[in-house]
Amino acid sequence: MIDRTADSLAAALFAGDCTAEEAVATCLERIAARDSAIGAFVSLRADAALAEARILDAHARGQQRGPLHGLPFAAKDVFATADLPTEYGSPLYRGFQPASDAAAVQLLRRAGAILLGKVSTVEFAGVGAIPATRNPHDLERTPGGSSAGSGAAVAGGLVPLALASQTGGSTIRPAAFCGVPGMKPSWGRVSVEGMKPFAPSLDTVGWIAESAELLGRAAAALQCARWPLPPAPDKLRIGYYPTPYISAAEAETLAMLQEVRQHLRAAGHEIIEVTGPPGAEQLNEWQDIVMFGEGQVSLLNDYLRDPQAAHPELRDVAMNARGIDSATLLAASDAIAMLRPQFDAALAGFDAWLSPAVPGVAPLLTEGNGLATFNRLFTALHLPCITLPVPRGPRELPLGLQLIGPRRGDPQLLAVAATVEKLLSHA
């Protein structure tokens, strides 16, 4: 097991207790020491990052310092980067070198963050090869996917922030398995330009960070919230939404959520059991249809580059092996669209809803990536989701809770998450 005890780099940076160069150097040292075991990074720009850090240290003063001044970050290898290859986890794009950074990368860098390197992804963010990345909490376990490297890099202390993406459960799942905070914002809040498309009506830029506070700062840099965040109410009103899929949750997850509710109540917050709008029990099925129906169009061109070399899963999606027809795809899209305002209305009386993030602890590597059962419905609904770690599982493996807000209620959800994180740290 990797030693993941590490002082908070972000807190030190923002307090002025370390320079950008020191922060970058620290991350590079940790990567050198730990990443041969974890396997999160697929490329590094060590010298360029150090040079940028020195320039920031020398020239940025006061007002010139962006909200992420000097913060090292990594990007999932589905984001285009101008000076690092962008391979989408696929041998079909070996060595592919874009000419510009994806919009999300540009926004973080413009806020003062420093790109350290690219981290692993399941091929095309969910169709094909699974990377050889390990969960820092237990090297025999999966970090989850598809943002495997983003979760593992933050959990391993290699970098305080990593860009991820979510079309099904690709941000929340690895963050939860890796025991670190992660955010999937509302659909459409952060530009997807330069991020590999999968299913445009679902694709969402996500991020994983060492703390809920850093999730919020990154959200501000990505123009999805303002910094500082709006204050959360002193007394939170939280709906407990087990989702229609709660039977998939393992006993330890149910016990964890029970404890969390008790802690919240004990701290004076209100917890109300909610059932959610009817019809939600088909959401995961509809999400699957939309993801692979739209994915067929997005991935066809990738398959056609080299059908002989393509992964069988890529071939199946591009050739529509599932046989998703237009009527089925449209019915699923429309059914989801009808439920979106109903969920907003149901969420309106609450500061957030609480649900599982993942069924249980990270599975063994031999058992695959884990399930996105508690993510796919919320991605379909375009709702913002934040996972926070609750390190109470058996064998000290983390378990994740998930907080959900109404569409475009991202700033409020971040504020609630910061409050809940503080409460859990004192639990």
Added chain:
Amino acid sequence: MIDRTADSLAAALFAGDCTAEEAVATCLERIAARDSAIGAFVSLRADAALAEARILDAHARGQQRGPLHGLPFAAKDVFATADLPTEYGSPLYRGFQPASDAAAVQLLRRAGAILLGKVSTVEFAGVGAIPATRNPHDLERTPGGSSAGSGAAVAGGLVPLALASQTGGSTIRPAAFCGVPGMKPSWGRVSVEGMKPFAPSLDTVGWIAESAELLGRAAAALQCARWPLPPAPDKLRIGYYPTPYISAAEAETLAMLQEVRQHLRAAGHEIIEVTGPPGAEQLNEWQDIVMFGEGQVSLLNDYLRDPQAAHPELRDVAMNARGIDSATLLAASDAIAMLRPQFDAALAGFDAWLSPAVPGVAPLLTEGNGLATFNRLFTALHLPCITLPVPRGPRELPLGLQLIGPRRGDPQLLAVAATVEKLLSHA
């Protein structure tokens, strides 16, 4: 006025009456002779296109010939191209050189089409500077926007096919003003990868071609239909849908549509007046909210590259000068989503609906780009649209009709358009 009489290059090529090299050379000659007056092309790859044509002529035989074998085409400068700059019509991207072709460009090239060059666009496909491109039918008139160069290049006989895009009316409007067939397929049928994003829930790859048949062949290459197309019924059942915006149509457009209906009836086809689902009268307003609400996210990063140099319209969109709030944006998105299945159901008993494509003939250059009144609602609804020219306006300027199908009914709509085009040519 430009002489736009030209034998059909595509027909000659597909009949084997000319080589790919001859087709490319012909286009290059026409561009040299005419484009200084039209101003459609912003860049050319003349030598590379000729070299590719020679290779195709020498090596592609029989089965190896793609469905667009040897066909020269142009791409609106919102599509990334690996060996031509991609400037989005914006000084903010002067000389920007992507590393790869957009998916739509790759799909056309893989089908045997030969990229000749890039053609002009309104800045960022609708926000900022209008290009100095002229309508080949009357050089004092606009070709329409935002796909100004795509419409003008095909209408001027410079190239038989051009990629375009539509978020409001950016394909159908210029095609209609320029008197050439144009297609906006159903949303989500053609990959938008590598096309500059504006409003992801609306952005659609479009194309403009010298004939309805070539629209269909291009659709097949873009994997949005099969070639040959399904046969259209002998007796068409067409709904005449004036839309809730018919008061914006000029008298000559109303007269043209009246004539078209008479021709169709005289040929034995059935024309039924339809009113369409209630609520449609707000669609253009909702489309506007969604376009600029989502556009704010897509264009913010472009604005932030250089706020001082940004066009005032770009600043206004990026800074949300319209003051579109989240509740308004979601209400508009949801209202449109509710109407989509209703329109499909209303269209179900018809082979297509007929409506105006544009209010009237192309305005003078001094009067701007023209209106997208008859396009925005259908873009919002994700419906496939085809415009066909009806050259009956005053001063011999073209007028456009528009055919509309249910979502994902693109192949059938193309077949209907081919039938209607044949009928109009004998009118």
